[in-house]
Amino acid sequence: MTAALQVQGLQAGYGAMQVLWGIDMEVRPGQTVLLLGANSAGKTTLLRTLIGLLPCRSGSITFDGERIDGLRPDQRIRRGLAFMSELGVFPTLSIDENIALGGYFMPDAKMRRRRDELFTVFPDLAKKRRDAASTLSGGQRKMLGIAKVLVAEPRLLLMDEPSSGLAPVFVKQVIDVLRTTIGGGTSLLIAEQNVAFLALADRGYLLDHGKVRASGTREELEASDAVRETYFGL
Numbered sequence: 001m002t003a004a005l006q007v008q009g010l011q012a013g014y015g016a017m018q019v020l021w022g023i024d025m026e027v028r029p030g031q032t033v034l035l036l037g038a039n040s041a042g043k044t045t046l047l048r049t050l051i052g053l054l055p056c057r058s059g060s061i062t063f064d065g066e067r068i069d070g071l072r073p074d075q076r077i078r079r080g081l082a083f084m085s086e087l088g089v090f091p092t093l094s095i096d097e098n099i100a101l102g103g104y105f106m107p108d109a110k111m112r113r114r115r116d117e118l119f120t121v122f123p124d125l126a127k128k129r130r131d132a133a134s135t136l137s138g139g140q141r142k143m144l145g146i147a148k149v150l151v152a153e154p155r156l157l158l159m160d161e162p163s164s165g166l167a168p169v170f171v172k173q174v175i176d177v178l179r180t181t182i183g184g185g186t187s188l189l190i191a192e193q194n195v196a197f198l199a200l201a202d203r204g205y206l207l208d209h210g211k212v213r214a215s216g217t218r219e220e221l222e223a224s225d226a227v228r229e230t231y232f233g234l
């Protein structure tokens, strides 16, 4: 089966600073793949290169059999990619406005239908739909970030550190919400420092100084010495 996303020999960075040194990875259709790595390993840089916010200096990115590394971010989004940044939402915009932005490329009626479905999953957001996102708690903001990207029903969702800034109880809520809302035609690539997200993953990659240090199924990564060394200093 063609991988939803195939990355080969990817190199990227900022000016004179090279961050990614030849990344090979893939996300198969319908899978959840976890990109693990400590601070500064290059996770955000990889996601930003995949969505097109940073140029791919060398190597290739193929989505559904098509080379996309030369495309602009909006062209990648129209092909079914979505990116949830660590910040996730625009604090001065209302909940409704944030979700509408996530569905910017969709027909209006379809966006509203999908938004109303999501409000049944996120009743707290529905109650405050006309309020600014800045009035939400950290956990609720994360939920809004998730609703904002899910409204477009992306085929591949790239998520940057959904746990950042959250207390453990909210991290668990985010994991539960992802477990119930992701499925069907959506593949997911999550960049995380938090190993708890392995519970969601079919497969994963451990990134270290811009290179893939280990990869495998969830079980293989849980048993991996490289993951233990990175996370538990063992």
Ligand code: ATP
Pocket: 014, 017, 019, 037, 038, 039, 040, 041, 042, 043, 044, 045, 046, 193
């Ligand atoms: P974190 O969990 O801290 O976000 P990360 O694995 O996502 O870590 P990146 O944010 O991709 O790591 O950072 C990789 C390297 O690139 C780091 O050394 C970082 O300092 C550097 N870097 C990140 N953003 C920029 C930028 N805009 N300009 C220059 N260097 C950057």
